[in-house]
Amino acid sequence: QKEVEQNSGPLSVPEGAIASLNCTYSDRGSQSFFWYRQYSGKSPELIMFIYSNGDKEDGRFTAQLNKASQYVSLLIRDSQPSDSATYLCAPDQSGSARQLTFGSGTQLTVLP
Amino acid sequence: GAVVSQHPSRVICKSGTSVKIECRSLDFQATTMFWYRQFPKQSLMLMATSNEGSKATYEQGVEKDKFLINHASLTLSTLTVTSAHPEDSSFYICSARALRTTKYQETQYFGPGTRLLVL
Numbered sequence: 001q002k003e004v005e006q007n008s009g010p011l012s013v014p015e016g017a018i019a020s021l022n023c024t025y026s027d028r029g030s031q032s033f034f035w036y037r038q039y040s041g042k043s044p045e046l047i048m049f050i051y052s053n054g055d056k057e058d059g060r061f062t063a064q065l066n067k068a069s070q071y072v073s074l075l076i077r078d079s080q081p082s083d084s085a086t087y088l089c090a091p092d093q094s095g096s097a098r099q100l101t102f103g104s105g106t107q108l109t110v111l112p
Numbered sequence: 113g114a115v116v117s118q119h120p121s122r123v124i125c126k127s128g129t130s131v132k133i134e135c136r137s138l139d140f141q142a143t144t145m146f147w148y149r150q151f152p153k154q155s156l157m158l159m160a161t162s163n164e165g166s167k168a169t170y171e172q173g174v175e176k177d178k179f180l181i182n183h184a185s186l187t188l189s190t191l192t193v194t195s196a197h198p199e200d201s202s203f204y205i206c207s208a209r210a211l212r213t214t215k216y217q218e219t220q221y222f223g224p225g226t227r228l229l230v231l
Binding site for chain 1: 146155156158161203205209219220221222223224225
């Protein structure tokens with residue numbers, strides 16, 4: 001079983017729509033959850049992080065966390081073509097180093 | 113967001129030579145830095161975790177004698193690829209985790225990456 005699973009892509013949404021990205025994780029000791037965006041040929045860029053159950057909103061982005069279900073999601077409202085990228089879900093690992101475990105990513109394409 | 117730099121951004125070298133990549137956190141102190149490698153159309157693969165003042169912890173399958181990591185200060189970590197071969201050609205990315213006490217709240221930020229091509 002993979003440690004972090006993301007909804008398989010590629011995902012295509014029309015411009016202005018809501019893009020929904022999902023992620024489940026296996027490590028119950030994970031405390032921090034990060035969403036990164038990676039454009040082709042570039043390094044990951046931090047979009048959101050969330051520590052507590054519930055929703056966290058930042059502009060057009062909303063992260064949702066449910067630790068009991070080991071589920072974290074990212075909603076992108078009013079999607080723009082510039083949002084087209086691979087989105088990486090990354091919970092940290094239990095243990096002193098707290099490395100991030102990355103999912104394989106969901107490739108999102110926002111169609112103009 | 114926080115700024116992490118990497119140098120060089122791109123390097124081409126001959127097989128058998130060594131290449132050093134620097135990773136710096138520019139506006140925060142980072143006791144922990146991480147080194148990743150990413151092959152085309154593949155996921156990020158963690159290579160090692162680097163702690164300031166101590167030996168790096170390598171992931172299974174990563175040769176510590178080939179990928180030398182030095183975390184000399186709270187803002188600098190280096191990765192040296194020794195005796196590089198064509199199969200080492202990849203995109204190497206570092207990240208730095210800010211201290212919990214900083215405004216970045218223990219978040220991990222990535223450098224822009226170094227693209228290595230070994231001929």
